[in-house]
Amino acid sequence: MTIVLGTPTAGGVREAMGALREWQYDGAPMQLHPGDIGWNYRFGTAETAAVVRTWSRGGRILAVGMQDSPTVLRMTVAPDAFRDEELARRLVEDLSLPERGVLPAGAVSVEAPLGLLLHDLLTKDDWGVDEPWTPLFRDLADEVEDPGVRIEAIGPEQAQDFADVLRSAFDTSRPTRAYWHAMSAGPFHADARCLGAYDDQGNPAAVVTVWSAGPGKPGLVEPMGVHADHRGRGYGRAITVAGAAALRELGSSSVRVCTPSSNVGGVATYRAAGFEARPEIGDRIRKA
Structure with a gap:
């Protein structure tokens, strides 16, 4: 056929x-x-x-x-x-x-x-x-540890926090609050959890969106970002741990993410959150 x-x-x-x-x-x-x-x-x-x-x-x-x-x-x-x-x-x-x-x-x-x-x-x-790129995986068979910081679910009222952190984290003007509203209105948002980590003054420090593929299946981190003003303080590890816990509640068996190997800080953050690195991979390219 x-x-x-x-x-x-x-x-x-x-x-x-x-x-x-x-x-x-x-x-x-x-x-x-x-x-x-x-x-x-x-x-x-x-x-x-x-x-x-x-x-x-x-x-x-x-x-x-x-x-x-x-x-x-x-x-x-x-x-x-x-x-x-x-x-x-x-x-x-x-x-x-x-x-x-x-x-x-x-x-x-x-x-x-x-x-x-x-x-x-x-x-x-x-x-x-x-x-x-470096693939990283974390098994979710065991209970996930407490992230150690204030974690909140991102809803309509926090959509601007979501956008602000991603703009700062990735040094881009593209993410807006409309991103969150469009994503949450999509037909598969029930598979996702969007979380924010906040500092002691209530400022958004990091955000993550995680996606389930169903019970007994690996979940995905996409995206995770830390505001530039809060880097180096453990918020990336904390929000990633919180995302892993949310996926475990959804029934995910593990969680995975892939980041450029050149992003040394990103790889270190995921390792600190309990992820194990797998052998590097690379996209296939056809030059002009």
């Missing part, structure tokens, strides 16, 4: 999300998570559907991708299709031909889990490997 590339409707994203949930398990390599798409809903429902891609055979979804930007695709594949040659060859074609609507001509990058046959074929086509 022919493999079909598709861009789902807004309603069809649910099917892609269902596949992503099914594919998450604790022993899996770092891969696209339902929370990645959930976080994208800050841009809107139609906008999120427009950046999702699916590859199906016989009506079954075998791979799901999300355009993180026009030149970056994040994707994963069904566990039993990691070495599926027909799928791998079709993915290479769709990633290489701009007219397929997945990636444009010129310099592009693809984030895909280790172990895919796709990597072997991209190497043969002279795709390189970009700067390394």
